[in-house]
Amino acid sequence: MKRIYMLLTMLVLLLCANSNTSYAVTLSVFNNATDYNSAVGSQLFMIDFNGSPNAVVGGSTISPYATFGSPEATNPSQVIWSSDALTDAGSTIAANYVGPLSIDFASPVFAFALDFLSASEQETLKLYDASNALIGSVLAPNASGFFGLVSDTAIDSVVIVNGIFPSTGNPDRFFIDNLHANATAVPEPSTLLLLGSGLLGLGAMGLRKKK
Numbered sequence: 765m766k767r768i769y770m771l772l773t774m775l776v777l778l779l780c781a782n783s784n785t786s787y788a789v790t791l792s793v794f795n796n797a798t799d800y801n802s803a804v805g806s807q808l809f810m811i812d813f814n815g816s817p818n819a820v821v822g823g824s825t826i827s828p829y830a831t832f833g834s835p836e837a838t839n840p841s842q843v844i845w846s847s848d849a850l851t852d853a854g855s856t857i858a859a860n861y862v863g864p865l866s867i868d869f870a871s872p873v874f875a876f877a878l879d880f881l882s883a884s885e886q887e888t889l890k891l892y893d894a895s896n897a898l899i900g901s902v903l904a905p906n907a908s909g910f911f912g913l914v915s916d917t918a919i920d921s922v923v924i925v926n927g928i929f930p931s932t933g934n935p936d937r938f939f940i941d942n943l944h945a946n947a948t949a950v951p952e953p954s955t956l957l958l959l960g961s962g963l964l965g966l967g968a969m970g971l972r973k974k975k
Contacts, residue, residue, distance in 0.1 A: 791891070792914040795905035797877070800912030804875045805947035813941055816845045820853050829870050830943065835923060836863035849881050849939035862935040868921045873945040876919070877912035880904060883938035885927025889913070894920040907936070914948055 794800035809829040823832035823843045832843045836855035843865065844851045855863030869876075872894060880887060886907045891900045899919070904911050907927060926935035 789900045790916045791900050791902055793902050793905060794877070794912035794914075795910060797910050797912070800875075800877050800910070800914075801946075803914055803948075804912075808873070808945040808947055810942065810944040812848075813845065813850055813943075814848050816848050818846045819844075821845045823866075826850070829945070831868040831870070833866040833868070834863055835866050840866075847939070849941040851937060851939045855935070858935050860932075860934040862926060862937045864923055864925045864935075865938075865940065866921065866923045867943070869919065869945070872918035872920045874916070874918060874948040875912070875914045875946040876922075876944065877910065877946070878943040879910055879941045880906070880908050881939040881941055883907040883927060883936050885929060885936040887927050887938055888925040890923045890925060891915065891919050892921045892923070893918060896921070907938075 792803065794803070809827075811827045811829060813826070820842050821844075823834075823841055826832060826843075826845065832850060833840050834843055834852040834854065836857050837853040838856055839853065842853040844853050850865070852863045852865045854861045857863065884907050887904045889902050889904065889911075890898060891902070891913075893899050899917050900915070902913065924938070924940070926938060928934070929936055
């Protein structure tokens with residue numbers, strides 16, 4: 765009985781340890797559409813930004829699938845929708861007034877892709893879950909061109925941070941186009957859950973032997 769008690773205690777401690785937002789995340793980055801498409805399922809939505817008004821607009825007015833913003837702008841809820849692509853509405857911090865761009869998905873996604881335009885320095889993408897906890901940060905393989913990402917953890921929002929010009933230290937402005945999300949396979953059960961199931965099984969075996 766003592767052994768069974770110890771096993772069940774270990775299970776409770778492991779489950780409690782898993783209740784916080786600190787967890788391991790697997791992120792796969794793709795620099796071309798062919799490899800990305802082979803790793804994902806059907807397309808959930810596409811935003812091509814065509815028909816742009818060439819103006820500053822509210823980031824919630826572009827698509828029902830995502831809300832866009834400019835975290836460092838005077839009005840963070842606005843973006844510039846120009847030349848059939850999207851960029852930030854400015855920065856109150858950077859010397860050249862160029863800032864990051866945020867994307868809040870209407871529903872969390874496990875796979876998304878987009879095209880970076882007009883950039884010469886690689887951007888960094890910070891990924892957040894529904895509780896606004898940072899789940900990962902990745903560097904785009906190329907400054908301009910295709911970017912795709914697959915995660916085993918749901919992504920609720922993204923902040924795209926500009927690359928920096930080495931000569932000036934100023935942020936490099938980028939545009940995004942063709943944002944889309946795709947279905948992926950259901951994430952595998954975590955190692956913790958498998959371990960928990962094993963411990964419960966051992967406990968049940970011990971009880972049967974005791975009887």
